[in-house]
Amino acid sequence: MFNAMASPWAIPPPPGTQGQYGYQQSVPAYHPVQVRQTFNQQPLSYAPMTTQQAPQAPQPAAEAPSQRKKIEWPQPVRNYVQRSFDPSNLIADIPRPEMEARLKQTISAATDSNSLHTIDWDNLPLPQVMIQQERAQNALLWRQESVDLHLAGSGSVNSARDMTSRKRKSQDVGRDEDSSSTPPWRTTNNRNGFEDRVTFQATNERLDRRQQPSSPDDSPQRNISKFQKNLEKRQRRFDGGYKSSYQASASPEPTSGPVVGTCQNLEKKYFRLTSAPIPSQVRPEPILRQTLELLKKKWKKEGNYSYICDQFKSMRQDLTVQRIKNEFTVTVYEIHARIALEKGDLGEYNQCQTQLRALYAQNLGGNPVEFKAYRILYFIHTCNRTALNDVMADLTPAEKEEKAIKHALDVRSSLALGNYHRFFRLYLDTPNMGAYLMDMFIVRERLAALSNICKAYKPDVKLRFITEELGFESDGDAAQFIFDHNGQDLLVEQSDELRLLTGKAGSIFDSAKKDAFSTVDIKGQI
Known part of the structure; x- marks a missing residue:
């Protein structure tokens, strides 16, 4: 039995x-039968035995002592x-x-x-308690990276304009603007921004402001909405729930302060933490500074984005668990954001941009003007008008006169007015690395402009006119763009020059324009 x-x-x-x-014990409805003694009793597995499990095949009793140890x-x-x-x-x-x-x-x-x-x-602790503690610890690590990181820095990479291209590379963009006088960003105005939904700190600030009663006679409970109550519940789960469960953990007791790393390796792969960080696996700040110099040289020489991205994420993790708050941290996030922009990795860029926004709000240095201009262009790309209006409402008169921000505002204005001629002039003269962001929505704007040209210019126009108006680098690029959108039969040669039959092309580019504006992919994760 x-x-x-x-x-x-x-x-x-x-x-x-x-x-x-x-x-x-209840009385069984059957008579027990004696099990044959010639069968060897099989050891039990860790998983509980159910009624659906089939019996194990019997083994000879003579082989049992040599095979199993009780x-x-x-x-x-x-x-x-x-x-x-x-x-x-x-x-x-x-x-x-x-x-x-x-x-x-x-x-x-x-x-x-x-x-x-x-x-x-x-x-x-029981196994279910161990699992609960790990979940709470993972939640804390996420919150710590997205909220509690109040770091500072003023990084710079050599600022040099690439004369062979209108775009700047990530290693060429530096601190070419005087941002020391820039006031910190106000985080309470961005009520509907994407970053506010991600950044827990801004949410708490809005919650605290909204919960204040309008008069001494008002009850605070009467002013709290269902959304705010859910936020309170989530905060209690992160704060109290984690502390109570973590203290009962069977793992070594954590220190009261941040981790102080002792690892001396310059290069370390990124891995997601599932337990408390170990000091021997975390690099201290002097080692991280050496790592950054090494990565900048490797990126300029090799250009291996997969390796560089993994190393930068590992550096950001080491900074987070040690709660390092100095000039170096902003430099790491800014350089990683520029590299991600250059490779079109919107996923990593968004992570860096979200953290940089929180860092700049502390008025700790860096290049807030450059990245605020990037935010404006990014919201233009995603067609997020609400967040774009919030950013514009936060701008001060001094910020609006900055070159990068003024350019981004001009881009928004030209699109709002339908002035495609001015828009493509701005596209060809974009400061810093904004051209990489504009490349993400330049195709749809070219389709919109080409649709308008086909309605205004009939029966045909020179291909050279299309090249100059839509910001193409050559007639070949303009012709290829038309071919890519089913316009092979719209280009004809007249008087030794190519002309676009705009009278026949209106419906084609109007349909392509609608398809381009129907959806916007904002994930961009590589």
């Missing part, structure tokens, strides 16, 4: 049964398993298979290390 206590991880019978658990499970281990499956200790949001897998892992590790008799099983 199956002996439930033969293995420490066997599941106790449900309430209402008898046996070794002290419950009342393990004597201490009584504290058995009690630990019983507590794990006690209904009062189960946690609703933790699946039973995940809990059983953690239980199996814990007992296996103790068996392999011969520590079954040395571990304090009575005080060891």
Whole structure:
């Protein structure tokens, strides 16, 4: 017969049964049959046995001593398993298979290390509690990276205009604007911005402001909406829930302050943290400064974006867990954002831009003018008019006179007025690395302009006119653009020059324009 206590991880019978658990046993509706003694009893697995499992095939009794070694499970281990499956200790949001897998892992590790008799099983957290602690710790790490990072810096890379191209490379963009007089950004105005929905700090500021009663007679509870109550509940889960569960962890006790790294390796792969960071695996600030110089040289020489992106994410993680707040941190985020822009990686750029916005709000240096101009161009690309209006409302008169921001505002104005001639002149003279952002929506704007040209100029126009008006670098690029949008039959040669038959092309480019403006992909993750 199956002996439930033969293995420490066997599941106790449900309430209402008898046996070794002290419950009342009901009378079975069958007669027990003696099991044949010639079959060898198979050891139990860690997973609980169910009624659907098929019996194991019998093995000869003579081979059993050489194949299996019987393990004597201490009584504290058995009690630990019983507590794990006690209904009062189960946690609703933790699946039973995940809990059983953690239980199996814990007992296996103790068996392999011969520590079954040395571990304090009575005080060891249950497997479901271990899983809950890991989840809370992961949530804290996410919050710490997106909210608690109040870093400063004033980084610079050599500023030099590339004379062979209208675009700047990431290694050429530096601190060419005087941003020391720029006041910090106001975070309370961006009520509907994308970053406000991500940045928990800005959300808390709006929550605190809205919860203030308008008069002494007003009740605060009366002014709290359902959305605000959900935010309060989420904050309590991050604050109180994590602290209470983490203190009961069986892992080594965390220090009260931030981690102080001791790793001396200049290069380290990025990996997502699933437990408390280990100081020996975290690089201190002097090592990180050497790493940044090494990465800048490698990026300029090799241009391996996959490697560079992984290394920069690892640096950002080391800065976050150590809570380093100085000039160096802003430099790391700014350089990573520029490299991501150059490669068209909007996913990493968004992460850097969101953190930079919080850093600039602390008035800790860096290049806020440059990246505020990038934000305006980014919202133009995503057609996010609400966030764009919020950014414009935050601008001060001094910021509006800055070259990069003035250019971005002119781009917005030209598109709002439908002045495609001015828009493409601005596109050909974009400061810093804004041209990489404009490249992301230049195709749809060219289609819109070409659709208007076909309505205004009939029956045909010179291809050279299209090249100059739409900001193409050559007639070949303009012709290729027309071919790519099913305009192969619209170019004809007359008097030794190519002309576009605008009278026949109106419907083609009008349809392509509608398709281009129908959806905007803002993920951009490489």
